[in-house]
């Protein structure tokens with residue numbers, strides 16, 4: 001469900017005061033690689049996502065985003081946290097290693113970000129290499145750790161052959177640890193020419209032994225894991241990092257994803273997998289290492305043909321030494337499995353087992369009240385209830401009943417884990433409320449229709465009927481048909497209950513129609529499975545579709561007839577429908593503008609745009625036929641004659657990307673919103689005077705990742721409101 005290279009998140013709302021908040025999906029919607037509890041301060045915990053930054057846990061099980069200010073357009077990769085560490089001696093301090101990709105998809109080197117106020121404010125220390133928060137292996141860890149005896153010492157295990165790095169000034173600077181020579185040579189697929197799967201996975205974790213002596217004020221014994229499946233993968237220092245050696249007697253198969261210290265037992269617990277995750281792993285093991293005796297014990301909870309997966313999340317009950325849980329990383333059928341032991345791994349019990357085949361006996365109940373769509377559109381249509389990509393699994397160190405684990409879809413967890421030992425039945429809930437981690441690929445707000453239509457990656461999409469609904473998690477995703485990814489959505493201007501969407505990855509027809517504002521859908525009768533992806537434009541009356549496909553041409557259908565190519569437009573053209581006049585469609589390719597006055601059957605070149613070599617977006621006026629706004633590399637142009645002639649708007653805004661009109665505050669006028677470069681740099685601007693002047697409406701506390709990928713929709717119904725859909729990945 002959750003593809004490795006898919007990214008990004010968060011639809012936000014600005015009212016006139018430019019305060020931003022998330023529209024509530026309620027259930028995450030993407031992969032959560034890690035959850036970290038503070039070891040000594042009750043109630044302090046954070047989740048890191050792969051494309052949506054870091055979130056702080058609240059008392060009521062909800063989460064608050066804490067890195068929204070960090071990912072401006074020049075640093076969009078900072079929403080990819082690859083590791084997170086808390087200072088065991090100061091519960092206010094957080095560190096994270098951030099950066100989205102180690103290949104050229106992310107132009108920047110990574111950084112270590114630090115907060116001393118639980119994520120309210122941050123400082124940034126640049127690293128001299130890249131970090132891969134949305135790369136394979138992002139669920140291993142944590143690769144970043146603060147010495148429990150010395151808050152100035154921070155270690156970071158890097159990817160790409162860069163080895164082990166250390167700070168001795170509380171994260172202000174980092175230097176390579178030359179005495180540590182292993183680099184983690186495992187490569188998921190050396191043939192991947194994109195660089196995404198062909199990078200060295202690097203180091204897996206840094207785990208301090210808080211029970212060891214101190215040397216010059218530093219913890220003496222530290223374990224470091226590497227992604228190596230042929231040589232050793234667990235190393236130890238006994239002299240605070242001066243010298244290192246491979247731990248003797250260690251497993252010689254697979255490599256470790258998690259390494260947890262149980263101080264009362266003087267033992268490490270490690271989960272192993274034959275792949276780097278999060279989407280793979282077909283074999284693995286679980287081990288206990290007794291630190292003082294040096295004895296390794298294989299405590300893998302399953303054997304034989306039942307063992308067809310590796311192990312990811314592993315959590316220790318800090319209140320009850322010897323009690324632990326471990327999860328399959330990816331057990332695709334019938335479901336993931338979680339194992340629990342109360343005797344240090346000597347014996348295990350399961351969360352479900354086969355009854356009389358095909359019956360399953362569940363030792364849990366599951367509910368998704370905070371995100372009903374998870375139950376309705378995922379659990380109820382799939383055997384996988386517990387999830388997949390389970391790299392994180394945590395027991396609250398202060399509350400043996402409270403557990404959380406991240407999946408490819410959400411965070412599950414609950415508050416009665418010790419019932420496992422009493423009644424062997426626990427309650428699992430979806431507990432990702434506040435984490436918004438989907439790739440928002442297109443958004444629209446229909447005047448007189450649905451207030452927000454959000455096309456998203458991996459989980460199809462959502463409709464919100466009214467502004468009041470934006471705080472309520474939807475009952476359903478766009479289903480029947482459910483697209484893996486929905487790339488484009490549009491509504492009919494004169495009949496806004498009519499909505500069209502296009503998607504991809506299904507191997508089936510990828511165009512669906514709704515006549516109730518995007519709540520129920522049916523496949524378009526004329527679509528075949530050859531066309532997919534891209535963007536779609538719906539004629540004003542809702543009988544003609546122009547589809548700029550990702551898979552090929554720009555194509556057209558009328559009255560649900562079959563599609564035919566529009567020969568006058570080249571593939572990838574930007575398209576839009578006139579919102580009022582059913583005969584008109586508009587298009588742009590490179591710097592050339594096209595208009596169709598016969599319902600999209602044919603397009604011809606229209607008004608020239610001097611100096612423009614890239615038309616990025618076309619916004620048609622919600623109520624006035626023939627009035628439109630064109631976003632280009634030189635700024636915004638407007639036309640009031642169906643694109644026959646254009647006038648440039650204020651040149652204070654240049655190099656613009658998505659553009660949208662929305663209802664103005666307190667009047668029937670429309671505001672114009674655009675991402676572009678203006679007086680305050682590259683960000684979101686708005687104009688309440690038809691584009692004569694532009695105001696920075698983004699503000700200082702909110703960033704939107706790369707602005708050339710951010711989606712924009714002025715509200716069709718609420719004065720002064722605009723929606724932004726964020727796409728962290730730079731799409732080229």
Ligand SMILES: *[C@@H]1O[C@H](CO)[C@@H](O)[C@H](O)[C@H]1NC(C)=O
Pocket residue numbers: 185186187188229230254274
């Ligand atoms: C080790 O990983 C490599 C990929 O880097 C793989 O080709 C090989 O089969 C693995 N070897 C073992 C023994 O698992």
Ligand SMILES: *[C@@H]1O[C@H](CO)[C@@H](O)[C@H](O)[C@H]1NC(C)=O
Pocket residue numbers: 188189190191
């Ligand atoms: C990489 O390519 C080589 C040569 O074509 C092939 O033998 C090998 O199986 C490929 N490896 C993977 C992991 O796809």
Ligand SMILES: *[C@@H]1O[C@H](CO)[C@@H](O)[C@H](O)[C@H]1NC(C)=O
Pocket residue numbers: 361362363364365366425426
């Ligand atoms: C555990 O509880 C759930 C929810 O109440 C129930 O559906 C399930 O059947 C129970 N399992 C067993 C084995 O009794």
